[in-house]
Amino acid sequence: MSEYDPNIIAFLCNWCAYAGADLAGTSRLKYPSNVKSIRIMCSGRVDPVFILEALREGADGILVAGCHPGDCHYQSGNYKTNRKIRLLWRLLRELNMDPERVRFEHISASEGQKFADVVTDFVNELKVMGPNPLKGECQ
């Protein structure tokens, strides 16, 4: 593997986080291109299996972002996501997979700056953390 360049997959909810990411672009805020997003309607759609599979395939970081508490377009999806991620973290810890590779953020449609900052910060963290140990295991 040449020079290590973290690969981040982002699950963004349509109403807040995805709109926030759009706003970052519209405001021409620059952030590393390492993040590639997958749009879902609500962060509540995120299934820990997606994250486990992404990690198995060697993704270095996974960003899950939804609305702020109380702002969920569907009332409560983000609360469930929060609990799912927290339980997943515990699993990852036991498997010695660094939980920091999975990040859960609340980003509103107006927080373009926050999205840019989160991505930038995440990329830097991942650079320190090094590549996902499972990288390259599945061809």
Add this chain to the structure above:
Amino acid sequence: MPTEQYAYEMSIRETLPLMGVEIVDLPGFSCCGEPLKSINQMLTLHMSARNLSIADREGIDLLVPCPMCHLALSEAKNILDGNGEMKKRINAKLREEGLEYIGKQRLFHIIDLVHDEIGLDTIRERVKKTLPDLNMAAHYGCHILRPSEMGRPVDSENPRKMEAILLSLGVRSEDYAEKLDCCGGPLLPNHPETSLAKTGQKLHAVSEQGFDGMVLACPWCQKMFDSKQTKAAESVGSRAHVPVLYLTQLMGLAFGIDDAKLGLNLNLSPVDDLGLKGEVE
């Protein structure tokens, strides 16, 4: 926990055993610390915790007849049970004396002990002597009323337990507007006039409304209404003449205990007017 008011203490020591409560004196008890609060809260907490931990060590519940001590200890209990960090710090200090705060002990004041634990039926059974028809003004004292969020022995807005006890002794106790008024005690050190004025106002109101006397369960209030009665009344230009005695004294009398044993002679207010003395019928 003993108090400096003998009459109160004597009457408690006389009456409680009659109601099946064994009083144990714990060696090593100190002041509750409340008076120092304005100077050093940590010290107050330490002193209260110390007393509590002694009870913990002996594994028995505490009867705290003085509302202010009761408040100090309840507050300490609240802090220590709610704040693990503080508990650690205090226990570190207590360890020097080989003590540890655990928090098993329950705190009682006379009123809730009698009303909630012993129960009114037991009181009625114990009553040996029919007292003359009296209408006594019940005075609770701020510290057993408030702050309510800390859980006090009686309802802070509408206390009724003392009245209930009095009734089971065959004594009426009508409601009166000034019931919750302060005795003025806390102001005594730095604002004596105001303090006495408060005391006077309440005494005046009580006598004005034709009560035969006043019953209370707080040493400090007693000091104000009983010992300082004349002065207090004068300060508001009142000729108030109000017999003031402890709940436990009145209980004792109803139980037919000799008034000397109840320290009735220690009361400075005109308790004799009540015509309570005399033999059991």
Add this chain to the structure above:
Amino acid sequence: MPVTERKLKFAFYWGASCGGCEIAVLDIDEKILDVAAAADILFWPVAVDTKYSDVEAMEDGFIDVCFFNGAIRTSEQEELAHLLRRKSGCLVAFGSCAAMGGIPGLANLANRDKIFETAYLDNPSTSNPGRTLPSKESRVKEGTLTLPEFHDRVRALHQVTDVDYFLPGCPPPTNLILEAVNAVIKGELPPKGSVIAPEKSVCEECRFEKSEKMLTEIRRIYEVEKVEDRCLLEQGIICLGPATRGGCSARCLDAYMPCTGCGGPTPNSMDQGGKMISALASILGLEGEEALPDEEIERLLDGIVDPVGTFYKYGLAAALINRRLEG
């Protein structure tokens, strides 16, 4: 059971397993005779004295069906997996261990060295002054003794060789065994790669009353007042039933014990544990979730001791992340 004109040839083998699967085979009781009538058992280490060499001597595909139970932990088991694959027309991963690693798979939370350390050195009941460890070859004066190699990781059968059918369960329930045997005898085999078990989860077969699922806390079975006929999950007990393939007629639940997941994932689920985590986290603290502070959530989650052991009791070796990572 109709006997086909040509008598079938069966083989049974055990890899890293407890032997329970062997007993399960016998549990089909008198029907074993029908099986015997319908098929010759060429190879069955636990019951028949056939040497590996005899198996090697067979021509490829000579055995009709091989029921392989147990996971792959050693080089010997791996060899036999390949050998039996070659010699058998149809290879069935028999039982949870062969199908997904099973309980031996939990050893993937450690590696060979750690396991040896615990097994042969650092444990109170072992005295091993020479600190001797199993090694592939050991010289004695008579010559060299060899032992199969102990792999670093436990794998399920399909992770080692090509598997035709899966028959999960710890052990597989008798009715499913018979179903499988019947299918073979009748020659009515499902498409390759199928799991020989119903598609719905255990809940389908569970007799307990199910209603609102809102957990306020996680409880262990001994912590609950037994409420007959009420879904255990709803009582706060972690039951993997909803995430586990049925076919077992929910026998554990009949005994008032929660499902621990030996049936493996359902057809549409990639990862049994991940799915259960998703489901459980969704309903834990559901009521009043908007007011639930993170600390409180963590406190609730503390009720789940050992996530891997809970959600991957049988499936770790075949899970998406199938081991504790090094370093």
Add this chain to the structure above:
Amino acid sequence: MERIGVFVCHCGINISSMVDVESIVERVRELDGVVEAKSYKYMCSDRGAQIIKKSIEEKGIDGAVIACCSPRMHEPTFRGVAEDGGMNPFTVEIANIREQCSWAHDSRERSTEKAMKLVMSSVAKARLLEPLERGRTPVIPNALVIGGGIAGIQASLDLANEGFRVYLVEKDPSIGGRMAQLDKTFPTLDCSSCILTPKMMEVYHHPNIDLMTYSEVLSIEGSIGDYRVKVRRKPRYVDVDRCTGCGDCVTACRMRDRIPDEFNMGLSNRSAIYIQFPQAIPLEAVMDSETCLFHRFGKCGDGPLCVEACEAEAIDFEQKEEVAELNVGAIVVATGYDLLDPASLHEYGYSRSKNVITTLELERLISSSGPTKGEVRLPSSGERPRSVTMIMCVGSRDETQCSWCCRIGCMTALKQVILLRENLGEEVEINILHTDIKSFGKGYEEFYRNVRAENTNFFRGRPSEVRIRNEDIRIDIFDTITNKLFEIRTDMVVLVPAVVPRADSGEFARMMNLSRSGDGFLLEAHLKLKPMDTFVNGIFIAGCCQGPKDITDTVAQASGAASRAAGILSKKELENDPLIAVVDADLCSGCRICISLCPYSAIEPVVETMAGEEVVHAEINEVLCQGCGACVAACPSGAINQMGFKDNQILAMIGVLNDCSDAGGLK
């Protein structure tokens, strides 16, 4: 889909300046399933649309990936284009290479690389997309309005005037609600009944309104466009067609003046058969079977006097409770509020003195139709009070009671100051004990200034206690403006109690499937942007059931709710988005995990008999489902999937973004 077209947009230079569009076109052409790859300056333009339609026509593409701006921008556009071109609109996938790529990064090389990935992942998804149809549900053009207060009245009239049939359900014998109990309204001092009664009449006579008084909603089924509602109609024991509202029965009744009159807050007594208030609509007597002698003991003297008295022969003891079944397309909930019972706050002395009353009681005393015919008198003695003291925020803005502001207390008290002066003359002393004066509405501040100008004593602070010694009432109040302690002696105390949710709002919300906010009032979909909507489509809220508000705001919200409802009712049928969750009944084992967590209660267990055996599986109501996907993620056996966001579709994207060939491994 098998035949996919990829269309990459330059967006002028917005994309092409940072992304090598052509290299993407070249690359994706190689991907299997891709039969067409084109780029154009502006894909969203008519020309662009033509290009796409042409490919549908000539290359017969059945799926499309548009690499352009955010789907939040043009997804609807391109779905439309596809539909026009004769392709299923839901097999279109957008790759966002502008907002989330070309605009966000400054290396052309890296942007191109990322854009490539994004497009390829979209292609991977598009391969697995399926054509979907929009569901349609017909709309029943009837509305149900629950609650006959000013909110319900306003909503009903608006809807009825739009030409929809309206069922107005009111639990009391008459409509009018709280407003009918008021004498005058702030800040205009309009006579309440003078402005309310005409509206009540209008409701009564409106051809489109079915007025159902003395009735309660029992149950509700169905969903937006088609609700089925059961309404209990309590027996009046009076034949409404015959009753003329003359009131002879009322005067005749043996229980006359012996039953506390709820409408007058118990300050006067009524008969067992009564007319709620003089302006009641419908103006018909109602018999209260709880207190009617004949109902209770089966005999009333030597025959019920009401029967004798009624010339219209309207009395009918045989009447039975009826249950009406309504079918409506939308519902407006306007169930109003309660006032906190001050008895629960001992310190205010409400239970200790007759002369401590509430604003609503004072309102009745002032009202000319009230118990004292409009003369304000002390309830204890019937004398004129010389001094009246109003205590604001009784239970309001109080952590231990109701943390919220009642929003009507200040203005009510100020209004009553004026009314008291009219009633008792200038000499009456009036004290106002307030926390703050909140005069936020139009004309309120001016009103406040006028009252302030008159000699009224304002104290800023909360009294610790109202002391009562028989007739004599005293209040200690520490005024936080002058920092002085005052003792007020007064004849009458008027408490301004907190506005609280209806006592039964809990079970009501449960029955209607509505959520409540922490304070117990009904929860709106969005406090600012959807204040009349609820989380149940087709059910709207108006007035104080959603939170305290004055008449002005209530009427505004009621009209708002009505027009939101009209928006639905005016449609023949509703189209619903097919991007929703769907249960695979063959895989669902009926574990019910999904059911509890759906915020829209869109999932229900259905029992089917298969081979003589009862099997339960979940079923999702495609109208109620909003497509969040929470149940999909939570379904432990993968039996639920979300159209357009299926597991395998998302997993395929993940795989591409990880350059992983053995990805998406759903075995």
